[in-house]
Amino acid sequence: MSEEPKANPHVNSDAEARQKMVRGSAWMTAGSLFSRILGALYIIPWVLWMGSNYTQGNALYAKGYNIYSFFLLVAIGGIPSAISKQISEYNAINEYAVGQRLYKRGLLLTSAFGIVGGAIMWFGAGPIGVVFGGGDPNVIPVLRALAIALVIIPSMSLTRGFFQGYQQMAPSAISQFIEQVFRVLYMLAATFFIMKVQRGDWVKAVTQSTFAAFVGAAASLLLLGWYYYRKRPELNALAEQSDNKLAIPVWKLFKDIIVQAIPFIVVDTATTVFNLLDQATFQPMMKLAYHLDDTQINTLYAYFAFNANKLVMIIVSLASAIAVTVVPLLSESLASHNRRNIRKQLEDAIILFLFIMIPGALGMAAIAQPLNTLFYSYDQVGTLILQISAFTAIILGLFTVVSALMQGLSRNRDIIRYYLIGLLVKLIIQLPCIYLLSTAGPLVATAIGMTVASLMALYDLEVNFGIRYVRILPKVNRILMYAILTYVGARLAVFLLNLVFNEQSKTQSMLIVIVAVAVGGAIYAYFTLKSRLADMMIGSRAAGLRRKLRIK
Known part of the structure; x- marks a missing residue:
């Protein structure tokens, strides 16, 4: 690994903290982005092989995965972040041995969580499917296939958190990508064999596609084990030179893991709980408002819950990648009582998030029509839902980051309270939003609820840690302006290319997407380099890029 742990850590300077944040974010962003892109690209052949059943298959896949995600996050959602936070705090005071004991004991705990969670999901698949799966019997085999993955994923996630505590993001990022590669390979092979060779049942294809989660997790766990074995001599050396002033009994380590993990679990399940709320309420509310049958509702549900x-x-x-990177850095500054560093890291994290998220979201909205055609089919309703989803993604991302900032600063109770208030807001406005906006209703209700929670958290950071939003406002304005120009450029490219190419063709839609992304990306890169805004993100490399591109 390129990132080496330091035997005698000191409080980071502003430049060092920013470099760590950017470098860590780069690793986590690369791993997360590549795995997500791969997790989306498989849809193209998967949809073709599923044939006319693909929308029903997408709906079933989404139902099963939302329930599985909730179980997964309850079992391990907070543990990687909690372990990362605790280990970074112990390392900051030169107690490496305690952090390593914490990890080893944590493996026992996560193994138990995985076995219990998997058993509950396997044996409770029937009643769980009735409550959250709309009574669809096809949900039961899907849940049981996913229950097997639930057994080993907690230990895998704990190991990722261990490396993140040393601010080594490469193992997590690479294992995340490997997990997705093996998952997608198994999924596509199984689907092709069932649907094309056996001419089989689409429900079986979906079931095997979800079982692929276990295959990917197993590959990832093996890779992480190899990383740990390779780094063991260095870890042992750090443990030997620790101060060893802390003598913490095993029961206390278990207690610390659970106490630290509970707030992370509650907040990490936020998006999944919002999705489960949609899953449980969308069908009855749509029947009440529009009197549609189950097949029509499943198709509409698939538009926003799976497709978009x-x-x-x-x-x-x-x-999420930014959030994972920020937690250990903030914990280190908090342990050192360095308020100036805390405030600077908070401001940098928000700017870094906006620098990536806003142009990404607006860019996706601009190319929604050819993107939806490429992955699914030419569909005006699907395109509209994807556009709305792209805009609401900014709010989802903002909540992810601000909740991580709050947790890194041990403001756990407060962020949980803000999240619950946001959830209550969504619950109240869910039916009116569905009645007025149909399929887009759940998306808008989620965006409003999470906006409320995010604004409360941002105010909390201002009051308690002195973050100065006025100071970062000029950068925010520039990011927004360049992102709007990116949107206009990409949207114009799509419009002009649609005059030449067939917008209903998957192959030609792919060409439109490639050209529009290149146009939008070039516009954003040019303005951020010219204005020196990119220097904060990529440092001295920005000057080199300006010379190569002849930007003054």
């Missing part, structure tokens, strides 16, 4: 969500999560994952 699969693509939008590519850019939301960028926010």
